[in-house]
Amino acid sequence: MPIIASLIVSVEFLVLLAVNIAVGAVGFIPSVLVTALNIQSYGLYAAAALTFTGEIIGAILGFYLYRFGFSKANPKWLHHPFWQKFQQQSAKRVFTLVILLRLLPFIPSGFVTAGAALTKISGKLFLIASTIGKFPAVLLELAAVYGIIQIVPISIQYLLFSAVLIVCVVLLLKTKQAKTPQSAD
Numbered sequence: 365m366p367i368i369a370s371l372i373v374s375v376e377f378l379v380l381l382a383v384n385i386a387v388g389a390v391g392f393i394p395s396v397l398v399t400a401l402n403i404q405s406y407g408l409y410a411a412a413a414l415t416f417t418g419e420i421i422g423a424i425l426g427f428y429l430y431r432f433g434f435s436k437a438n439p440k441w442l443h444h445p446f447w448q449k450f451q452q453q454s455a456k457r458v459f460t461l462v463i464l465l466r467l468l469p470f471i472p473s474g475f476v477t478a479g480a481a482l483t484k485i486s487g488k489l490f491l492i493a494s495t496i497g498k499f500p501a502v503l504l505e506l507a508a509v510y511g512i513i514q515i516v517p518i519s520i521q522y523l524l525f526s527a528v529l530i531v532c533v534v535l536l537l538k539t540k541q542a543k544t545p546q547s548a549d
Contacts (some may be wrong), residue, residue: 376405380405385425387422388422393532398415430536461480462485473498
């Protein structure tokens with residue numbers, strides 16, 4: 365029986381790691397929801413390692429996915445003078461900007477990742493800058509989520525989690541619906 369229990373814990377850990385990586389790669393899904401699951405499943409310290417690892421692996425994965433996507437697509441907005449100037453920024457300047465923007469907890473990390481993918485910064489420098497910038501941001505997120513978990517009853521936490529999830533799904537569906545061409549009747 366202990367083997368089965370440890371196997372379940374291992375599978376749960378891998379699933380949560382994959383979810384953390386996916387959230388980090390997409391960068392537009394609020395990671396606090398997954399952070400709460402991490403803390404409830406593994407406690408504060410293991411959740412910190414799980415959240416941070418997922419965020420960093422997700423950020424570098426997202427960086428390369430965005431870079432690949434931008435290389436295949438050639439949107440008109442990329443030719444705007446603002447984006448042309450943005451793309452010409454030095455790797456050192458982008459490195460500094462990534463650190464500073466990662467420190468701000470309310471800027472979606474997807475914006476930072478996508479923006480960096482448009483520049484000359486290397487994957488290695490992006491990884492280092494993201495790690496430096498995400499460390500304090502993840503600590504702040506962990507502290508806030510842990511505090512809420514300690515104060516708010518579990519039934520209310522599940523209700524809040526469900527409400528946020530429903531709002532995200534509705535917004536996603538509305539966005540997709542707005543992008544779908546309407547047929548003329």
